[in-house]
Each structure stands twice: as C-alpha cells, then as structure tokens.
Amino acid sequence: MTVDTSPGTEDDQDPPATAVPVSETAAVDAAVQAAETVLTRRFGSPIGLVEPEALPGSGPATVVRARIAASPFGLPRTLVIKHYPDAPPRGVADPFAQEAVSYQLFTALPAEDRMCPELLAHDGPLRVLVIDDLGRAPTLWDKLRGPDARPAERALLSWARSLGRLHATTAGREADFEALLRRLGGFAPDEDTTPAVACARLPTLLEEALGVGTPDDVRAYAEQVRESSASSPFRAFSPVDLSPDNNLVTSGGLHFLDFERGVVRNALVDAAHLRVPFATCDDARALPTGMSEAMIAAWKAEVSGVWPALADNEVLSAHLLDHQMLLVWVATWAALGGSSAGISQHRAAALVAWWQDLGTYAERGGKDAVAAHARAVSAALDDRFGPGLELPLYPAFR
Structure with a gap:
C-alpha cells in the first residue's frame, strides 16, 4: 500500500500518489468505526472521524485516511487507519500482529530514530492500527x-x-x-x-x-x-x-x-x-x-x-x-x-x-x-x- 507524506523540500514537490476515490463501503465504514473506538479508549473522550478516503493497497488491510472532526488532545488533523478485519488461520503468521508490533518497536524509540509514522493507537481484538498521517509526498x-x-x-x-x-x-x-x-x-x-x-x-x-x-x-x-x-x-x-x-x-x-x-x-x-x-x-x-x-x-x-x-x-x-x-x-x-x-x-x-x-x-x-x-x-x-x-x-x- 502507499501512504503519502507531507511536502517540504524541493524534492517533495512531485504529484501526490493517486488515492482511491472516497467511497462509503462497508469496509471503510468498519475501519473508521474501529478507529473511533480505539481512539476514544486511548484518550478517554469521544473522537469522531470524518471525510474518509480509501487508500490503495495490495495487502489484507483496509487502509483509510480520515480527518479528526474535533479533538482536545493535540492529535494530528488527519490520520491513517489500517484495519485487518479477518484473522489468519491458526498457525499462520498474523500480518496485523507483525505490523502492530513493528510500529510499537519504532514508536518506543526517540523521534530522530523513528523512520516510520508514529503509532497513535492500536487494538488487538478490533485488529486496527491508527498511525500518524505524514501528508502527501512522493515515494x-x-x-x-x-x-x-x-x-x-x-x-x-x-x-x-x-x-x-x-x-x-x-x-x-x-x-x-x-x-x-x-x-x-x-x-x-x-x-x-x-x-x-x-x-x-x-x-x-x-x-x-x-x-x-x-x-x-x-x-x-x-x-x-x-x-x-x-x-x-x-x-x-x-x-x-x-x-x-x-x-x-x-x-x-x-x-x-x-x-x-x-x-x-x-x-x-x-x-x-x-x-x-x-x-x-x-x-x-x-x-x-x-x-x-x-x-x-x-x-x-x-x-x-x-x-x-x-x-x-x-x-x-x-x-x-x-x-x-x-x-x-x-x-x-x-x-x-x-x-x-x-x-x-x-x-x-x-x-x-x-x-x-x-x-x-x-x-x-x-x-x-x-x-x-x-x-x-x-x-x-x-x-x-x-x-x-x-x-x-x-x-x-x-
């Protein structure tokens, strides 16, 4: 999948990666709902997400960019959701677990050593990750x-x-x-x-x-x-x-x-x-x-x-x-x-x-x-x- 990052230097002025048009599919709705639930639990106050935008990806996750409607916690204006609705068969490595743990490993490092988006929240039973949206930038x-x-x-x-x-x-x-x-x-x-x-x-x-x-x-x-x-x-x-x-x-x-x-x-x-x-x-x-x-x-x-x-x-x-x-x-x-x-x-x-x-x-x-x-x-x-x-x-x- 491709998640965009923010423009800054002259190298970042390429056209942004093409995203899948916004669509209110059941998969996108489920991802947004799971993200709202885990964010609310994480911060102790309801956090609503609006304007969901499905992002392309070849893996098993539904990937969505969404805007936070309002938040008192200094969260980024937009964030990226990765929702893995289906658990793998028993004995098969779980891509959700591998991705969640990978982000946990890096989020624990100092910011200067973190070479990926920050993990904002995750939930095992809901099989959802919410990560920092770095904006739109070239790959x-x-x-x-x-x-x-x-x-x-x-x-x-x-x-x-x-x-x-x-x-x-x-x-x-x-x-x-x-x-x-x-x-x-x-x-x-x-x-x-x-x-x-x-x-x-x-x-x-x-x-x-x-x-x-x-x-x-x-x-x-x-x-x-x-x-x-x-x-x-x-x-x-x-x-x-x-x-x-x-x-x-x-x-x-x-x-x-x-x-x-x-x-x-x-x-x-x-x-x-x-x-x-x-x-x-x-x-x-x-x-x-x-x-x-x-x-x-x-x-x-x-x-x-x-x-x-x-x-x-x-x-x-x-x-x-x-x-x-x-x-x-x-x-x-x-x-x-x-x-x-x-x-x-x-x-x-x-x-x-x-x-x-x-x-x-x-x-x-x-x-x-x-x-x-x-x-x-x-x-x-x-x-x-x-x-x-x-x-x-x-x-x-x-």
Whole structure:
C-alpha cells in the first residue's frame, strides 16, 4: 500500500500518489468505526472521524485516511487507519500482529530514530492500527521514474542510509519484538525457507531450462552461505518488503511503510538489495555505475558502530557477495520455477544483468568458480530469452 507524506523540500514537490476515490463501503465504514473506538479508549473522550478516503493497497488491510472532526488532545488533523478485519488461520503468521508490533518497536524509540509514522493507537481484538498521517509526498518509486537524476540519487542514498539506521537502532531487539508479538497473540514467523528451496532446486532448473550445469563446489558454496545466513549475528528488524513504493521521501528524511511482514532477521539479507536493487519487484531496473557502491557506503556508515566487523571493507564485501548470490539464486528460481516461456523480456534482462554483476563481484572476491558459473548462466539466459538483452535504467537516470 502507499501512504503519502507531507511536502517540504524541493524534492517533495512531485504529484501526490493517486488515492482511491472516497467511497462509503462497508469496509471503510468498519475501519473508521474501529478507529473511533480505539481512539476514544486511548484518550478517554469521544473522537469522531470524518471525510474518509480509501487508500490503495495490495495487502489484507483496509487502509483509510480520515480527518479528526474535533479533538482536545493535540492529535494530528488527519490520520491513517489500517484495519485487518479477518484473522489468519491458526498457525499462520498474523500480518496485523507483525505490523502492530513493528510500529510499537519504532514508536518506543526517540523521534530522530523513528523512520516510520508514529503509532497513535492500536487494538488487538478490533485488529486496527491508527498511525500518524505524514501528508502527501512522493515515494522512492516516484523519484526513480521522475525526470531528474539528482533527486533520485539523493532519495536512493537516503533510503540506504535510513535502512542502515533502521538496522542499527533495532539490533539486539529481537527479544523485545517477540515479547510484543506474544502479547498480541502472534508469534515470530519461522526463518524463511525460500533460500533453502532455491539452493536445492535451482541447479536442476538451470540444467533443464538453460543447459547450464552447476559445479559441485558452487553448490556447496551456496549451501554454506544459506546455512550461515540463518545463524548470522547481524540480526535486526526488517520490513522484508523493500519495494520503492513502500518508502516515502519527505522533508524529514525517508520513511518506511508497510510492516505486514516485518520480522527480525539477518540484516545482510536486506543489504544485498543494495547490490541487486529491488530484486523482488517485477519492474526492477538498473542503476547508474557507482550508485550501488555509494548506497553501500551510506548503509555501512550507519551500522559499523553497532557491528564493528562490518567496518572492514573486505569482511563486508565477502558478506555482501554471499547474500547477493542468495538473492540472485532466489530470484532466478522464482522466475524459472514457473513456465519459463512466461518470463517477460524485462525480467529476463534483469536476470541477465544480475548474474553478470554476480560474476564481476565473485571474481573480485576470489570466487572464480562462482564467477565462471554466473557468467555461463548470464550468457545462457541471454541466448534463451534474447539475444542482446539489456536492463534499462530507471527513467530518472536516462
């Protein structure tokens, strides 16, 4: 979903994200009623909400912006409601609980360390969150598809720096996160098994779809990386969904949204997206030369105080290579795991570029077998879906 933030600097003057027209549907009414109830309980006096505006979203929540009719408590003029009417089946992770706990975790931090809207009220039985409405401002995606490279560069660096700060401020908070989850009746999701499945199945897919074998030492390296990733000491909170439309560029810096999948996990899984930007997005595109390195430097500056080992460039590069490889393997397995004929040329071009980059970084890191395999896969993907595939830059950098 997309929630807008307030305009302030010159970077915030893009057209606001398009909202769904106001509609008095049962879902919107239910969200507003739940919000009024929890706000009244929270502040001890009736608080009415008017002019509800449904906001777009792809998750299970009904998302509404509403104006406070009158309040003596100094609340913001407008706020955003996220209502999760349906509880998940027993044993399935609850996106409401994960999002509520994520906001609780950040709302407890000092304002300067809070990289998301403030949680104003929430209620477990009602399954509703009420958060600060930061107004209307562009997303990171808006900047990347805009007409000017400089605002896009600043937004990317702000995103990387904020991601590092998010990790640094939540390192060592896993026990707090899990305790808050239990209080809401949720539970910490099991470690993501997707990398294990990808490591086990991708070699066969590469052989069948592309005719490329995976050497035993490359398979062993991938499995070793997967195992060590799950037991990494570099654990911190992650929004998991790092799509650029879930990151808002405001006068006060970048803000993260949508914590429906928020967990504590290996922070280097997130950091790998600095080398393979927005790999989970269907419309992922290329960044200009040197941009990833600048983003990594911005992230590193924030986390090295908490994790001194990552201040060493060689150590950090080795960790990033490991998780870059995992991310590329997972993305390729996801693409080839269905009907390979259904892969768009754009997605195929992204895979070609990511495998090429993996080969370059692996060679720099002394992983010659990984580099050779990556180049073979890249060439085979281009032959299969091209030839001559090239991943276009984001519009701001053309």
